[in-house]
Structures are given as C-alpha cells and as structure tokens.
Amino acid sequence: MIALIDYGAGNLTSVRKGFAAAGADLFTPAEPRELSDADGIVVPGVGNFAATSALEGAWTTAIRNAVNDGTPLFGICLGMQWLFEGSDEAPGVAGLGMIPGGCTRLPPREGLKVPHVGWNSLHAPHPSRLLDGVGEGTQVYFTHSYAAPVTAETAATCEHGTMFAAAVECGHIFGVQFHPEKSSDGGIRILRNFVRAAKG
C-alpha cells in the first residue's frame, strides 16, 4: 500500500481520487512508524511552506528512514518543494533536504501574474521514469507562487517569468510542482508511473 501523509495541508480527497484512477488505493498513516510497511509515500500539500512544519520531527525522520531503505517518495506541489532544503516563503522551516537547493518566489514580470495559476507546458530535458509516456509540451495544472530551482535532479522544466523545476527525479525520489490529480489524462499517467515505481 502507498501511504498518503496527512499533515493538515493537503487536498487529500482529490489526491486519493487521482490515485484511484491510476489504480492505487492510498492509506493515511496515523503514526510515523506505519511508514515502515509502505510501498511508497506521497506527500501532498497546498498553501504556505510554513504548513510543512507539521512534518518536522518524527514524520521527517520516518520518511527519511523509509526513503533510505528504498521506499519511493512522491511530493506534490508544496510536497515537492518540501523535498528541497527550504523555501523563502518560510525561512525558519526546514525541508526534507534530500534534493539540494531552496525554493524562491517567482519573479514579477510585466504582463505575468503571480501566483502562477493554470495550464502550462512541460519541457523534459531527458527521459525519466516519472514522465514516461507524457509527451513533450504536455500541459498540466499549476497553482503556486514559489518554485524550485532547475538542478541536475530536474525531470521537467516550465517557464513563467523564469525557468523553474516542474518535476524532479532523483533515484526513487520524485516530485511535481503541478497538480497531477488535476491535470487530466497526462496527470493520471504520472500518478500511474509513480504507482509502478512503488510496486516495482
């Protein structure tokens, strides 16, 4: 079973529904120790980076231990930002730090609005497990004001005033800045790819 972390900042209903369409039922662990049995871990998240402070301590330790033991991890939106070291949105709150770098606010540009809300296209610089079968230029649904930098772990970029990491993949750590559960067929395909990684 794949675990869906409920730390009070997720659109759990939609994420669960998206994964159901991708062929997986998710369970919500009540205790961090339940993660030791999980085939995969999903960290959802909407809102302010400060909300991830609820993960600090026991949850972070349990997630890190599980990932070190080989359990695939998938961060969605705020959950992906949390994979990094932190965010300017909440400087006092540490991220998981398993992907180097920090999140910054999208820069203001003439004629472009922040938050970045809506459908925008993905550019994948190289093949990845997460984006397998997702065509170049596929449009997915974003809603965010902060974004992660483009690094060696970037599986797809997107542009809104600046180029940022729309998807990351580093071994069995995956993340997407957009909402695959709200991104129609392409999004469900990405969820299915993670389910495959978790079952593999």
Added chain:
Amino acid sequence: MLSKRLIACLDVRNGCVVKGINFEGLREAGDPAALAKRYNREGIDEVVVLDVTATLEGRRAFEDTIRAVSRELFIPLTVGGGIRTESDAAAALDAGADKVGVNSAALADPPLLTRLAARYGSQAVVVAIDAKRLDGRFRVFARSGSASTGRDAVEWAVEAEACGAGEVLLTSIDRDGTRSGFDCELTAAVSAAVSIPVIASGGAGTFDHFTDVFRQGRADAALAASVFHYSEHAVSDLKHHLRERGVPVRC
C-alpha cells in the same frame, strides 16, 4: 506559456443545472454530474459549480452535488454559493472542491478570506465579485445581485487580494445571460489593479467575445455556461478559434 483558461459554469439549484438571464428567470437545463463529465471529455480547463440560490435561501451548496460532480473530474473544481463560514468551506473542500468561491460573506466579513487562506492556502480561495455599472462606476452587489453594497468593484478586488484571495471571479450583472459579450472594460480595470488571476464572467455569446475578453479585457480565464451547454463541439471549436487568433489555450 501559460494558457488562457476556459471555464464551464454550472448554475445549480435543487441539484439541477439552471440558467438565468440577468440573475433572474431560472430555467432547468440538466444533471450537473452528467454535464461535468461531458465538459471534461470535451477538454474544458476547469469547472465552477454555483449554488445560485444558496445565499438567498440560507442553504449550503449541496455537498452531494459537489461529490457527484468531482467524481467525474480530474481538472480543477470551484464551488460557490452559500459559503459563509470556515465550516461551509471545509464541507465543500472535503466533498471534492479544489477552491471555494466566496461572495456575500466576504463582503460582510473580509477577514473570512484571510482565515480561509491561512487554513487552505490562497489557491483555494476565490473571491466572487458581482458588479454592475452605476453612475459611471462599477459597483459591487451582494446576495446574488439583489443587494447594492455601494462599494467600488476595483477597490474591493484589491482589498480582497490583500486579505488573501487567490483569484477573482468577476461577473458582470449587466451582461449575465445576455450573450452580448463580456464587459471588457470592467475586466480590464480589475485585472490591471490586482496581481492575482481574474476570471471574466457574464455575457459570453460568440467565440469572438472570448477573444475580446482575453485581449482587451486582459482576463486570465473566461467563464461561460450556455455557450458550452447547447453544442457538443463548443469547447474544441472555441479553442481552435482562439488558437488561430494567437490566444494561447490548452490543447
């Protein structure tokens, strides 16, 4: 490049989709879940479900309707109508909505937007503004367009953004249901004043009305009901039309 969004609106009363003209004279037009499924298949970018009579009758948006509609969708769903408190918002979000639209309650209590944004994030908070031209200005009306607030629409949009709203759903009462075109002047005035996305609503009748509201109106998204309602190919035909005119839309 960020696409301009096309949003289908389902005005719902007693579990059925209805459509009025100038906010009055509601008539029935279908099952919300069936319509949502059709729009999803046709490539709509987003769906809004409004419980059009909820505020007047003091009812909550029907959670069963939200649940039935959200089951059919893997695109964003906004629910509005009768969202007065944090628990109303929680019920709508738990039932499957991604965003809640708040109108009269936010006018009466702007910090409600702040509380909702703190709890769910700004991306989940849409301030719905119903505006009407009056004495050369755009005035805000509450309670499904029935109560004048005396407030200026642009000023209220700016305040709502500062309070934590993540998007503006801006409806022209003058144009609603008339199919005579969006109020581009109203939309442009609000869009220029805020940094959050503005969804233009009210008056869509032809494909060119959409081109106009994206260009002149500087709208980030356009919402319509009947345009999508009565033709099976409206969404893809409209997207083709916009793409040919250089307006970026999702394939």
